[in-house]
Amino acid sequence: EIVLTQSPGTLSLSPGERATLSCRASQSVTNSYLAWYQRKPGQAPRLLIYGASSRATGVPDRFSGSGSGTDFTLTISRLEPEDFAVYYCQDYGSSPYTFGQGTKVEI
Amino acid sequence: EVQLVESGGGLVQPGGSLRLSCAASGFTFSSYDMHWVRQAPGKGLEYVSAISRDGGSTFYATSVNDRFTVSRDNSKNTLYLQMGSLRTEDMAVYYCARAKQLGLWYFDLWGRGTLVTVSS
Numbered sequence: 533e534i535v536l537t538q539s540p541g542t543l544s545l546s547p548g549e550r551a552t553l554s555c556r557a558s559q560s561v562t563n564s565y566l567a568w569y570q571r572k573p574g575q576a577p578r579l580l581i582y583g584a585s586s587r588a589t590g591v592p593d594r595f596s597g598s599g600s601g602t603d604f605t606l607t608i609s610r611l612e613p614e615d616f617a618v619y620y621c622q623d624y625g626s627s628p629y630t631f632g633q634g635t636k637v638e639i
Numbered sequence: 640e641v642q643l644v645e646s647g648g649g650l651v652q653p654g655g656s657l658r659l660s661c662a663a664s665g666f667t668f669s670s671y672d673m674h675w676v677r678q679a680p681g682k683g684l685e686y687v688s689a690i691s692r693d694g695g696s697t698f699y700a701t702s703v704n705d706r707f708t709v710s711r712d713n714s715k716n717t718l719y720l721q722m723g724s725l726r727t728e729d730m731a732v733y734y735c736a737r738a739k740q741l742g743l744w745y746f747d748l749w750g751r752g753t754l755v756t757v758s759s
Contacts, residue, residue, distance in 0.1 A: 567745040569684075576643075576749040577684075582739065588747060620684055624745040628700050631676075631684035 534559050534623050538632035545637065551608040553635045555621035560601045562625030568597055568606045571634075572617045580619075581606060611637070641665035641748060643735050648753030655725050659753055661718040661735030666748075669693075669713040672738040674746060675720050677731035677755075687733070688720060689744065703729070722755070730757040 535558040545551055555566065564584035571577045579588040581597035584604055594609040608615055616639055621632040647659040661673070675687040688709040689698040697709050708721040718735050732754050736746035 576751045579747045582745050629686045633683040
């Protein structure tokens with residue numbers, strides 16, 4: 533079973549700043565089948581990135597994903613007020629399709 | 640509007656049963672594999688179960704295997720999760736989710752979740 537470790541646990545930033553979130557896998561992720569989600573309190577999770585670097589429909593281009601193998605990164609180039617949320621990565625390349633524990637981006 | 644709406648959560652005693660539902664609207668439900676994901680209080684997301692478009696294939700996480708049963712009614716655009724022999728560690732918000740691509744289990748549409756509380 534692949535374990536995904538996200539860091540940092542909490543990222544304290546201001547609007548306009550750049551956010552860099554890390555997701556490290558205990559084994560290589562098959563075909564870079566790595567997704568990123570955003571979750572805000574009381575809202576449904578939102579798909580941001582799939583295939584490590586492909587933006588989902590409607591996701592602003594300030595969100596970008598990169599990486600391969602065991603190291604992946606979600607970058608938010610310039611934080612907007614609505615971007616403060618918890619972000620999760622997911623390995624969908626192999627069962628049991630684990631999620632990371634999340635990174636909270638706070639003001 | 641394209642959406643998923645879960646229902647059926649509530650308080651149940653350890654060892655009890657509960658059935659969750661997920662009503663889909665705004666898209667062709669029968670064209671998508673569907674999934675359940677949960678989040679326990681203070682913890683991360685955990686994958687629970689999957690069902691194929693036609694309901695012919697199912698998958699369960701080890702933690703719920705033999706206790707939970709996933710099903711769907713494509714005529715009613717509804718996904719179900721029958722949960723039995725519930726344990727305190729099953730207490731979580733349960734989300735239903737749609738797989739964006741056939742055979743690839745990442746999710747482009749989620750519901751807001753329904754809370755299951757397991758307590759005596």
